[in-house]
Amino acid sequence: MALPTVASLCSTLGHHLSPAPGFSPPDTEITAVHISELLDPAAYLAGGELLLTTGLGLPEDEAACRAYVERLVAAGTSALALGLGPVHADPPARLAAACRALGLVLLVVPAPTPFLTVSTAYWAARSRSTEQQLTDAVAAHRALVDAAVAPDPAAAILRRLARLLDGWAAVLGPSGEVDQVHPPSMQEDAEALQAEVTRLEMAGVHSSASLSIAGSVVVVFPLAVQDRVVGYLAAGAPDQVHPWQRRVILTAAALLSLDVLRNQRTESAREATRRCVALLVDAGLVDAARRLAAEAGAPSPGRELRVVVARGRDSEGLVQAVERWCPDALAVAVDRSIAWFLVPDDHPDPGALEKRLRDVDRSVAAAMSDLVAAEAAGPTRARLLQVVASMPGATVALPRSAAPGALLGALDVFLATAAGEVRGALVAYLRHRGQWEQASRELGLHRNTLRYRVQRARAHLAVDLDDPDVAAELWLALRARGVA
Numbered sequence: 001m002a003l004p005t006v007a008s009l010c011s012t013l014g015h016h017l018s019p020a021p022g023f024s025p026p027d028t029e030i031t032a033v034h035i036s037e038l039l040d041p042a043a044y045l046a047g048g049e050l051l052l053t054t055g056l057g058l059p060e061d062e063a064a065c066r067a068y069v070e071r072l073v074a075a076g077t078s079a080l081a082l083g084l085g086p087v088h089a090d091p092p093a094r095l096a097a098a099c100r101a102l103g104l105v106l107l108v109v110p111a112p113t114p115f116l117t118v119s120t121a122y123w124a125a126r127s128r129s130t131e132q133q134l135t136d137a138v139a140a141h142r143a144l145v146d147a148a149v150a151p152d153p154a155a156a157i158l159r160r161l162a163r164l165l166d167g168w169a170a171v172l173g174p175s176g177e178v179d180q181v182h183p184p185s186m187q188e189d190a191e192a193l194q195a196e197v198t199r200l201e202m203a204g205v206h207s208s209a210s211l212s213i214a215g216s217v218v219v220v221f222p223l224a225v226q227d228r229v230v231g232y233l234a235a236g237a238p239d240q241v242h243p244w245q246r247r248v249i250l251t252a253a254a255l256l257s258l259d260v261l262r263n264q265r266t267e268s269a270r271e272a273t274r275r276c277v278a279l280l281v282d283a284g285l286v287d288a289a290r291r292l293a294a295e296a297g298a299p300s301p302g303r304e305l306r307v308v309v310a311r312g313r314d315s316e317g318l319v320q321a322v323e324r325w326c327p328d329a330l331a332v333a334v335d336r337s338i339a340w341f342l343v344p345d346d347h348p349d350p351g352a353l354e355k356r357l358r359d360v361d362r363s364v365a366a367a368m369s370d371l372v373a374a375e376a377a378g379p380t381r382a383r384l385l386q387v388v389a390s391m392p393g394a395t396v397a398l399p400r401s402a403a404p405g406a407l408l409g410a411l412d413v414f415l416a417t418a419a420g421e422v423r424g425a426l427v428a429y430l431r432h433r434g435q436w437e438q439a440s441r442e443l444g445l446h447r448n449t450l451r452y453r454v455q456r457a458r459a460h461l462a463v464d465l466d467d468p469d470v471a472a473e474l475w476l477a478l479r480a481r482g483v484a
Helices: 006-016 062-074 093-102 115-148 153-165 184-200 243-282 286-296 315-325 350-360 374-390 406-417 420-431 436-443 447-461 468-480
Strands: 032-035 049-053 079-083 106-109 168-172 178-182 209-213 216-225 228-237 304-311 330-333 338-344 365-368 395-397
Touching: 006 106, 006 115, 032 115, 049 115, 062 093, 093 106, 115 153, 115 243, 153 168, 153 178, 153 228, 153 243, 168 184, 168 216, 178 184, 184 209, 184 216, 184 228, 216 243, 228 243, 243 286, 243 330, 243 338, 243 374, 304 315, 304 374, 315 330, 315 338, 315 350, 338 374, 350 365, 350 395, 365 374, 374 447, 406 420, 406 447, 406 468, 420 436, 420 447, 420 468, 436 447
Parallel strands: 032 049, 049 079, 079 106, 365 395
Antiparallel strands: 168 178, 168 228, 209 216, 216 228, 304 338, 304 365, 330 338
């Protein structure tokens, strides 16, 4: 709330309250009007008051008069008004000199103006200020609510909020990265806030912060959905943020949180529909999956597709990486660490998928199938789940048709790094075409020992050794390298 100032009150009262000769009314705010004839009224002052006195107890001694003014200055008095008539016809020279020396403004209330006139004028001015503030606050809240139903609610809310503050406003992500800012010219200032938000480590959904960035006073409120912080609203003002403006910013934060929740629910419905389409394909009900996709506006599985299985620290991050690579991918998160996908045959470059997966999780293990008929997606997915479960971390196996030479390159790495008994187990297994009894007899091993070593080879190469094409290519490659 903007308080009346010494200058504005003098202007309102005219000749009823005016500066003493040699003084000018400043723009200092007045917190209250107090009347006292005490020589030391400091105990009854909170700071910022306009003190009215008739000077009844004003000391005759210049030093004592100066001490009186010093006590008023120490108490934070905004101005001293002397009522003329009952005791003093004019301001005493000793009082004027002390006020001038100590920087306290001296005003006069001429006879016969009662002090009540000054008090009434002050509180009337405060009442008008309060009413105006309430009017402004209601208008500001209404403007934000109107913005919340705009086609792009977040952009509209930021635009209105920046205008209300005569400053800027930005939506930050959970880590402080800038999502949107208005006006756009404040992008650099908003980006400078990221480090501050990260450093603050604000304590959950009930936190807030005030700081100074590039000459602006900035307040930050969390955007929360239930008990989870999903981002932050930052608002900057050129001067200061008043309490009523903070309440407006808090309303904007609540509206933005609702917008995030609405978007999340829409996205959840979209994801659920895509998941159902993928599960129908996986169950072999391809026609039903296509009908559902057509009715719900989801990607429809074509005649052929690829299956991708990925394992990492966070399946949600893997889903986001694959969908950014191919927006028409159908995703199913098996649990918190594994997800599988159905990818259309016209997908982007698989190498770009590998990069996206590694950017999200360096320890990711993932495999992509060759093109298969949509009706064969279920068995392919089951086989790839077994392959990925045994793969070492930081391994992405692309299909041979998508990455020519990948299998031979993996074999060369395997032959250079794998233990001799593991290489021998792979050769024996392929020579006997997957017959465990014959291969173990050749090596003189128990079948479980052979299975363990072959499994290590399978994980190292990130391939399905039961695929006849893969097995044949590996066998010929081993023969060409003189290993088999």
